[in-house]
Amino acid sequence: MNRKKFHKILIANRGEIAVRIIRAIRELDKLAVVIHSRYDRDLPFVTMADEAFPLGEGSLSDTYLNIEKIIRIARDAHVDAIHPGYGFLSENAAFAMACRDAGIEFIGPSPDVIDLMGHKSNARNSAEKSGVPVLQGYHGSSQSLLSHKETYSYPLLVKPSGGGGGKGMRVVRSPEELGPALEEAGRESLSYFGSPELYLEKYLEKPRHIEVQVIADKHGNAVHLYERECSLQRRYQKIIEETPSAFLARETREKITESAIRLVRQISYTGAGTVEFLVDGNQEFFFLEMNTRIQVEHPVTEMVTGIDLVKEQINIAEGYPLSFSQEDIVRKGHAIEARLYAEDPVKGFMPSTGRIDLLEEPVRSWVRIDSGYAQGNLVEPYYDPMIAKVIVSGSNRDDARNHLIRALKDYRITGLTTNRDFLIELLRSDDFSRNTIHTKYLDSELETILSGIERARTLWSVETILSIAAFISLRNTFRDDLPDLSPWHQIGHWRMAPEIILEHNHKQYRIGYELKKGRERMELLMNDRLLNISLERAVGNLYWIRMDDQLIKVWGVTDRSDIYLDPDGQLFRVRRLDMPDSRYLSRTGKASEETDVSRITAPLHGKVVQINVKNGDEVMKGDTLLIIESMKMENKIVSPRDTTVKEIHVSAGEQVEINKLLITFNS
DSSP states (O other): OOOOOOSEEEEOOOHHHHHHHHHHHHHTTOEEEEEEEGGGTTSHHHHHSSEEEEEESSOGGGTTTOHHHHHHHHHHHTOSEEEOOSSTTTTOHHHHHHHHHTTOEESSSOHHHHHHHHSHHHHHHHHHHTTOOBOOEEEEOHHHHHHTGGGSOSSEEEEETTOOTTTTOEEEOSHHHHHHHHHHHHHHHHHHHSOOOEEEEEOOSSOEEEEEEEEEOTTSOEEEEEEEEEEEEETTEEEEEEESOSSSOHHHHHHHHHHHHHHHHHTTOOEEEEEEEEEOTTSOEEEEEEEOSOOTTHHHHHHHHOOOHHHHHHHHHHTOOOSSOGGGOOOOSEEEEEEEESEEGGGTTEEOOEEOOEEEOOOOTTEEEEESOOTTOEEOTTSOOEEEEEEEEESSHHHHHHHHHHHHHTOEEESSOOSHHHHHHHHHSHHHHHTOOOTTHHHHHHHHHHHHHHHHHHTSOHHHHHHHHHHHHHHHHSOTTSOOOOHHHHHOHHHHSOEEEEEETTEEEEEEEEEOGGGSEEEEEETTEEEEEEEEEEETTEEEEEETTEEEEEEEEEETTEEEEESSSOOEEEEETTSOOTTTTTOTTHHHHHTOTTEEEOSSSEEEEEEOOOTTOEEOTTOEEEEEEETTEEEEEEOSSSEEEEEEOOOTTOEEOTTOEEEEEOO
16 A cells, blocks of 8 residues: 655644644644634634635635635645544535545545444444344434334434434434424434434433544554443533543443444444443443544543554554454553533523633643643634543543543633533542442432532632731732832821722622731731731742731632632632623613513523514513524523513624623503
8 A cells, every 4th residue: 555645734624633633743743734713813722833714704614614725625635644633624524525626635534434334323233244243223304204203112312313423313202292303403414414314212311421542544453442431411512531430340341332332344434433322230232433533632642552543543544454353452540531621500501701810720740631721712603612622541530530630620710601610620520439320310419410510619708708808818919029110009008098999799898907117918808807918928929928827729810800719629719899891881880781571681602592582572481582502502492481572682693792782561
């Protein structure tokens, strides 16, 4: 076989996976070319690349899904190959074919194999031919599937035929639920995968999600790199992944990996891929799907095997055989990955957008951070809300779990809301520790996890949080290393303004203060109680603060009027009201607007994809009024009470900004 030596590789993706691929390309002494939308022009993957080409602005179909534009850029840049990463066009057979037609190597399997495994029914048939167990299923258009609704055995899972990643999936428990589920899933399928075709599959109630990492070259060599456990999911999106699976019996592991390799050989697969299975409580496993690309969670496999999967992908595309055999693959220890998302778990995991004001990442020998953002970057509403992946290794599962909790506690980000505290509480839970999880675990135990977060926060009294916030804010306001140009400093600012006004959980607190010499000590008067506060030690943003006789270790920063504190994996935000901040000057009346049930405003940036009501309709509390798509997720906007719709102020397909008026009601 002729081998090709790549000089320049284009990455048809963005964010953290683009950064990950750039690193592999550099280590192979090649040049990395990236493409980017207008919104991404300042992200790290653009500044890290050797060359970067703009895709302009517009929807995904105008940018990262625009095959013609990407191929034109690749030709103009004279690249030898294109790496698609994951998502976007990574499993698009037409894109792989367009690369081939342009004389550019697609780093992945052939277009025929992508097409074969990209459609659920075809993939299922291939699995059956390979002797791999499959679940009962049905395939067809929405209309044809609906016409047989009375003949199916429920519950069922509605899935897009041409995609994955949890998009478009719906659980249906009765014939009456099938119609609405097919409509919603079909719309998402068309939006994300370009096809409305759907697939119905028997739904298992509490299975494990186990996937096998495979890789094969063009010389007939195919190996597996064992399994990953991906059972912790929300909306069919994986949140935490690990390897090895502590659930699988040794005999099951042998059978499931052998099944994956049989399928790989049967379809003549080349490149890296993942064969996914559902496993029930009796260790029976069933083929789910095959992802013909690198996975988001591939780093945990790399952590325990020491094999760089992305470099192997590139070498295979160049025509080289695998650099290792099955016997060479030895796993060492345990690895776990957590996905850090810009979202608010307390508000139904609503996507969070905004600027990353501060970003501190943990640096440990057992931690790996795959990130797509840097401090100062904007997290826009147009793409997946994942900010970074935090991956750790340990000698065993519990060791890795403790490492991941520690790493997440040391990961600090301000300016927007993330799911970090949620991940910490999830990892601390008895169910994760005992490994009694399954794919529906978060659906059933979500309130328990959220309640655990609230309980952990209440361990820190309001008095403690406010005292520390006041101390750090006042200490950072008056610093010895800054020029003392203010006359207020010279005459003693604390005597002229002896109070600091703080807002915490929508309540205001007035705290008297007196700064002592050197600003390392101060006295605070709160609720008629005098508190002596002193700084014992400070390293960067880490403080050891003594409150009377209690010593507290806390991470803290100030950003204009905002004060952020993190004492033990719970991030608190306190705002200083006596310090003018232009960010909040135009927000008067905000509290009253939040409780105004005569109108609904957009809680996030996004696109209105569906409106379920019209002017004059009577609605009940909790009815879905419209759906806004943001960061590749559909968010239902529901009625706050029983009422009548007065006027709808938006239309389907309209892009809306946060706080945009959506609907008004009759009083």
